[in-house]
Amino acid sequence: MSSIGGVGINLAIQDAIATANLLTEPLKKGCINTHALAQVQSQRQEAVRSIQTDQSLIQNRIIKRAMRGDQPLRLRMILRLLLRRPGVRDCPARMLAFGKHPKRISTKLIVAHPST
Numbered sequence: 341m342s343s344i345g346g347v348g349i350n351l352a353i354q355d356a357i358a359t360a361n362l363l364t365e366p367l368k369k370g371c372i373n374t375h376a377l378a379q380v381q382s383q384r385q386e387a388v389r390s391i392q393t394d395q396s397l398i399q400n401r402i403i404k405r406a407m408r409g410d411q412p413l414r415l416r417m418i419l420r421l422l423l424r425r426p427g428v429r430d431c432p433a434r435m436l437a438f439g440k441h442p443k444r445i446s447t448k449l450i451v452a453h454p455s456t
């Protein structure tokens with residue numbers, strides 16, 4: 341995993357959520373098998389591949405040019421204009437924070453605590 345975007349921990353948390361959703365019941369019953377593990381992998385593989393593709397694009401199109409340092413790095417005019425629009429401006433941060441395949445913990449796993 342590249343460090344571009346600092347998304348490693350985000351993916352790790354989403355991996356943990358997918359794992360908890362899929363494996364809690366089999367683990368409680370003590371009947372975990374490779375099929376269950378393969379389910380976790382197939383659920384998370386696309387998310388990881390997709391972010392790695394984006395990281396490669398950023399590496400090759402932005403960071404490489406910035407590291408060469410022979411000319412100032414400027415975003416294209418169209419991108420600069422787009423990134424001034426509130427809805428669009430938040431997209432990159434949202435994508436980095438939650439990814440393209442956000443995960444939520446299954447409601448079955450949320451233990452109800454008595455109110456104090």
Ligand SMILES: Cc1cc2nc3c(=O)[nH]c(=O)nc-3n(C[C@H](O)[C@H](O)[C@H](O)COP(=O)(O)OP(=O)(O)OC[C@H]3O[C@@H](n4cnc5c(N)ncnc54)[C@H](O)[C@@H]3O)c2cc1C
Pocket residue numbers: 341346347348349350352355
């Ligand atoms: C220097 C550094 C800086 C980083 N900075 C950031 C950052 O700013 N932002 C960010 O988002 N991410 C950052 N990361 C990346 C982030 O830490 C990792 O992507 C994330 O911790 C991966 O979590 P994980 O649970 O998938 O794996 P890990 O955190 O690697 O956990 C795997 C665990 O499994 C254990 N293990 C492995 N094999 C076995 C086995 N056979 N049996 C039992 N246990 C096993 C290992 O001992 C380890 O404890 C950084 C990483 C490094 C190294």
